[in-house]
Amino acid sequence: MSTGVETSPGVARDAGPTAEEPVLEVRNLSVDYGFGDDPTHVLREVSLTLRRGEVLGLAGESGCGKSTLAYAATRLLPPPGLITGGEVWLTGRDGQRADLLALSDAELRAARWRDIAIVFQGAMSSLNPVFRVEKQLIDGILAHRPRMGRAEARERAAELLRLVGISADRLRAYPHQLSGGMRQRVMIAMALALEPQVLIMDEPTTALDVVMQRQILEQVMELRERLGFSVVLITHDVSLLVEVADRIAVMYAGEIVETAPARDVYQRPRHPYSAGLLGSFPPLHGPRRELAGIPGAPPDLSQREPGCPFAARCPHVMDVCRTELPVLGRTAAAESGRLVACHLHTSLPAGKKLPDLVAR
Amino acid sequence: MKNQLLFLRNGKVITGLVILGFFTLLALVGPWLSPYDPNQVSDALLSPPSATHWLGTDHTGRDILSQIIVGARGVLVVGLVAGVSATVVGVLVGVTAGFVGGIGDESLSALSNMFLVIPQLPLIILIAAQLPSAGGLTVALVIGATGWAWGARVLRAQTLSLRKRDFVEAARANGERTWRLVLAEVLPNLTAVIASGFVGTVTFAVLSQVTLSFIGITPVSDWNWGTILFWAQNNLALQRGAWWWFVPAGACIALLGMALTLVNFGIDEIVNPRLRSTGLHARSLRRRGIRPRVGFTPVVREVRS
Numbered sequence: 001m002s003t004g005v006e007t008s009p010g011v012a013r014d015a016g017p018t019a020e021e022p023v024l025e026v027r028n029l030s031v032d033y034g035f036g037d038d039p040t041h042v043l044r045e046v047s048l049t050l051r052r053g054e055v056l057g058l059a060g061e062s063g064c065g066k067s068t069l070a071y072a073a074t075r076l077l078p079p080p081g082l083i084t085g086g087e088v089w090l091t092g093r094d095g096q097r098a099d100l101l102a103l104s105d106a107e108l109r110a111a112r113w114r115d116i117a118i119v120f121q122g123a124m125s126s127l128n129p130v131f132r133v134e135k136q137l138i139d140g141i142l143a144h145r146p147r148m149g150r151a152e153a154r155e156r157a158a159e160l161l162r163l164v165g166i167s168a169d170r171l172r173a174y175p176h177q178l179s180g181g182m183r184q185r186v187m188i189a190m191a192l193a194l195e196p197q198v199l200i201m202d203e204p205t206t207a208l209d210v211v212m213q214r215q216i217l218e219q220v221m222e223l224r225e226r227l228g229f230s231v232v233l234i235t236h237d238v239s240l241l242v243e244v245a246d247r248i249a250v251m252y253a254g255e256i257v258e259t260a261p262a263r264d265v266y267q268r269p270r271h272p273y274s275a276g277l278l279g280s281f282p283p284l285h286g287p288r289r290e291l292a293g294i295p296g297a298p299p300d301l302s303q304r305e306p307g308c309p310f311a312a313r314c315p316h317v318m319d320v321c322r323t324e325l326p327v328l329g330r331t332a333a334a335e336s337g338r339l340v341a342c343h344l345h346t347s348l349p350a351g352k353k354l355p356d357l358v359a360r
Numbered sequence: 361m362k363n364q365l366l367f368l369r370n371g372k373v374i375t376g377l378v379i380l381g382f383f384t385l386l387a388l389v390g391p392w393l394s395p396y397d398p399n400q401v402s403d404a405l406l407s408p409p410s411a412t413h414w415l416g417t418d419h420t421g422r423d424i425l426s427q428i429i430v431g432a433r434g435v436l437v438v439g440l441v442a443g444v445s446a447t448v449v450g451v452l453v454g455v456t457a458g459f460v461g462g463i464g465d466e467s468l469s470a471l472s473n474m475f476l477v478i479p480q481l482p483l484i485i486l487i488a489a490q491l492p493s494a495g496g497l498t499v500a501l502v503i504g505a506t507g508w509a510w511g512a513r514v515l516r517a518q519t520l521s522l523r524k525r526d527f528v529e530a531a532r533a534n535g536e537r538t539w540r541l542v543l544a545e546v547l548p549n550l551t552a553v554i555a556s557g558f559v560g561t562v563t564f565a566v567l568s569q570v571t572l573s574f575i576g577i578t579p580v581s582d583w584n585w586g587t588i589l590f591w592a593q594n595n596l597a598l599q600r601g602a603w604w605w606f607v608p609a610g611a612c613i614a615l616l617g618m619a620l621t622l623v624n625f626g627i628d629e630i631v632n633p634r635l636r637s638t639g640l641h642a643r644s645l646r647r648r649g650i651r652p653r654v655g656f657t658p659v660v661r662e663v664r665s
Contacts, residue, residue: 035641035650072657079652083659101659108656 022091023230024050024073024116024198029086031065031072031254039082040302042068043254046086047328050198055224055231057245057262059238059277061298065254066234067121070200074116075100075108090115093197114144117191118200119184122207126187127175133161133186134171141193160189165219181212188220192227199224200232217244239281242266247337250274253299253309256328260338270331270340272314272355308343316355320347371643376622383616386432394426398583409604416604419595427588428608434584435566435616438500442565445504447558450511455550457512458519459542469516475509484568488577496569499578503565511557518553522546552627559624563617570613585609 026048032039043065050056058066071077073088088100092115103111120126127136137157142148148156158168164185175183184204191199201220205213221244224231233245241248242262249259250271258271269275279292296313299305308314311321320343331338332345332354344354386393395414396402402421409416415425457468487502522528528545536545572578573586580587588609592598597605645651650658 035645035652075657075659076655077657078654081657082650083657085661105656 021052022049022089023052024091024232025087025089026069026073027087027089029069029072029088030084031068031077032082032084033080035080035082038302039080041084041254041304042301043072046254046256048249048256048259050230050232052091052197053224053228053230054247055221055233055245057241057248058232058234058251059236059241059248060251061236061277063298064251066236066251067202068254069251070118070202070232070234073100074112074118074200076118090198110144113140113191113196114194115196116198116200117194117196118202119187119191119204121202121204127183129175131174132171133173133175133178137161137171137186137190137193140190144194156193160193161186163192163223164189165215181208181216184208184212184216185219188216192223192229195227196229198230198232200234202234203236204233206235213240237281238266238277250277254301255309255341256339257310257342258338258340259328260335260340264335264338270335270338270345271310271342272316272344273310276313308341316344318343318347318349370626372622373626376619376626379615379619380623383432383436383612383619386429387436388433390429390432394423394429396423396426398422398427398430399581406600406602408602415608416602418591418602418605424588424605424608427583428585428612431583431585431588431609432612434496434582435569435586435613438496438503438569438584439562439566439616441497441500442503442507442569443558443562445501446508446561446565447511447554449504449508450557450561451515451550451554453508454512454515455519455542455546458516459523459538459546465516468512472509472512472516475506476513478506480506481568481571484572485575485577488572493579495579496582496584499569499572500565503568507561507564507568511554511561514553514557515550518550519546522549555627556624559620559627563620566613566616566620585612 026046028045028047029043030041030045031043033042034040046065046069048056048069058069060066068077068081072081072083075083077083083101086101089097090100090111091097098107098111100108100111100116127133134154134157137160138150138153141153141156142150145153154171158171161168161170166182166185166189170178170182175186178186188201188204199220205216208216217240220231223229233241235241238248242265245262247259248262248265249256250265250273251257252273258265258269258274260270265274266278269278273294276292276294280294282291283289294313299309299312305322307320307322307324308317308326311317314321324343324347326341326343326346328339328341329346331340332348348354400422402417402423404413404417404421406419407413407417407421413423413425415423415428417423418427453468453472457465457472483506484499484502487506488499491498491502523546528541531541531545569578569584570586570589573580573582573584574589574593576590578584578587580590586609589606592602592606592609597603648660650660652658
C-alpha cells in the first residue's frame with residue numbers, strides 16, 4: 001500500500017471535460033468464475049477510472065460483466081468468483097491511497113460504506129421486514145461510528161430520510177408499509193449514511209416504473225452535487241445514461257470496448273458495438289427511425305476464441321479482428337477523452353475509409 | 361453421466377465411501393472370510409492378539425476377529441433396513457403433510473409430533489421385549505418405525521415453503537396432476553434433505569442396534585459388534601485388561617459412524633449446485649490458500665501456465 005498522492009502510471013489518462021483527480025482507479029482487474037482447473041475468465045485486465053464528483057455509466061447487454069466489475073472492485077463477488085489480478089486504488093478525502101484488493105478484512109469492512117457504498121440490484125428486498133426502517137438505518141451508522149450516541153444517530157437517520165425526500169416520521173415504519181419507490185429511497189439514504197465518496201448503483205431502478213425511476217435518479221444527481229460524491233451507475237438503459245452520466249464506459253464480453261463523455265458516445269459512437277447498442281433504443285430527439293438491434297448473441301465466455309469478441313456480430317469485421325484482440329486506445333481521429341478497443345481505429349488497411357457508422 | 365458422478369471427486373465423500381465399501385464387503389462375504397467359526401470354543405482362553413488369533417480370543421477361546429467379521433453383516437443390514445424404512449415413512453408422511461395442508465396436515469403433524477416426544481430407546485426396548493423373537497430384521501423395523509418422525513418434520517417444513525414457489529404454482533396452473541407436482545417439482549428439491557436424513561437415520565439405527573445388543577435385548581447368539589461388547593462387558597474385559605476384546609468392536613462402530621458422517625458432509629457440499637464448485641475443489645482451494653466467503657472475494661495472484 002502506498003501513501004501520498006502519486007501520479008498514476010499504467011492506465012492511459014484520458015483528459016475528459018472534468019479532468020479532476022481520480023477517486024477510484026481499477027487497474028487490470030481480472031476475474032474468474034469457478035474454482036476448478038478450467039475457470040471461466042469473465043474479466044480480463046479491465047481498467048477504469050472514476051474521477052471525483054463524476055457520474056460514470058457502465059452500459060452493456062446482460063451478462064457482459066457490468067455487475068461483476070463493480071462487485072469485484074469492492075470484493076463483494078460471491079463464490080465461486082475469484083479475483084486473479086489487478087489493483088483497485090481508492091483515494092481518500094485526505095489524499096491517502098489504498099488498494100482495496102490488498103486491505104485486510106477489518107480494513108475492508110471499515111472502508112465499505114464509509115468510502116464506497118452500494119445500492120444493490122434487488123434493493124427493494126434488501127430491507128429486513130421485521131425491523132423498523134429506523135433501526136436498520138441506526139444500526140449501520142452505529143456500527144461504523146460507535147462513539148456516536150443513539151439519539152444523535154437517530155437524528156442523522158431522520159436527516160437522511162429527508163435527504164431522499166421521505167418525511168422523517170416514516171422512520172417508525174416497517175418496510176412493508178412503504179411503497180417500492182420509498183423502499184428504494186431508503187436504501188439510497190442508507191448508502192449515503194456515512195457520506196461515502198463513491199456510490200455504486202447496480203440497476204437501482206429496474207423494478208420501478210419510469211416516473212419513479214426519473215424521480216429517484218434526479219434526486220441522486222442533485223444529492224451528488226450537494227454532497228460531492230462520485231457515482232458508478234450500472235444499467236442497460238443507455239438512454240438513461242446519456243441523460244445523467246458524465247462519462248460512459250461500454251462493456252462487452254467482460255471488456256470495456258469504449259469509454260468517452262456521455263454526449264460523445266451518444267452522438268458519435270466509435271465502437272461498432274456502442275453504435276449497435278445505441279441503435280437498439282429509440283432516439284431521444286430527431287426523426288423516428290427503425291430500431292436496429294444487434295444480430296446474434298454475446299459470446300460464451302467459457303469458450304473464448306482469439307480475436308475481438310465482437311467479431312462474429314460486427315458489421316465491419318476485418319481479417320485482423322478474428323485473430324488479434326484489440327486493446328483500448330485512442331481513436332483514429334485521436335479525440336481527447338475517448339478510448340476505444342477496435343481494430344477499425346488502429347489497423348485499417350491503407351486506402352480503406354473508416355465506416356460511416358463509427359466516423360460521423 | 362460425468363456430471364452424475366461428480367460427487368466422487370470430493371475427498372470427504374471418497375473417504376466415507378471407501379470405508380463404507382469395506383464394511384459392505386465384510387457384510388457380504390464375511391462368513392467365508394472369517395478364519396474361525398465365531399462360536400467355536402478353543403482352549404486358548406482370553407489370549408491376547410497372536411499369529412493364530414489376530415485379535416485374540418474371549419473367555420471361552422472364541423476368535424474375536426471372526427466375531428467382528430461375521431458381526432458386520434448384522435450391523436449393516438439393520439442400519440440399511442432401518443434407514444430405508446424410516447426414510448420412506450418420513451418422506452411419505454412429511455411430503456404429504458406439507459403438500460395437502462388442512463386436516464390431513466394437522467393429523468399427520470400430530471402423529472409425527474407424538475413420535476418426536478416419545479423417548480426412542482426405551483420405546484424400542486419395550487417393543488423389542490414384547491416381540492417373540494427380537495432378531496436383526498425385527499430390530500431394524502422397530503428402529504425404522506420409531507425413527508422417521510424427525511425426517512418427516514423437516515421434510516414437511518421444506519415442502520411447505522416449496523409448495524408456494526412460483527415454479528410449482530406455474531405447474532399447477534398448467535393443470536399438472538398432484539402426483540406430478542410432488543414427484544417432478546417438489547421432490548427433486550428435497551434430495552439433499554432426504555439424503556442427509558437417510559444417512560443420519562442409518563447412523564442412528566446402527567447405534568441403536570449396537571446399544572440394544574450391548575444391553576442384551578437382542579439374542580446374544582446373533583453376532584454383531586454390540587454382541588461382542590455385551591460379552592466383553594459381562595466378563596469384565598476392562599477389569600481383566602483384555603483390551604483386544606472391546607477396542608476393535610468399538611473402533612469399527614466409530615469408523616462406520618465416521619464414514620456415514622463424511623458421506624453426509626459430502627452430500628451437503630455437492631447437492632447445492634451453487635456450492636458445488638467450492639465443494640468439489642476444497643483441497644485445491646486449501647492448497648492455493650483460497651477461503652471462499654461471501655463479502656470477501658478471495659484475491660489470488662498466481663502465475664498460470
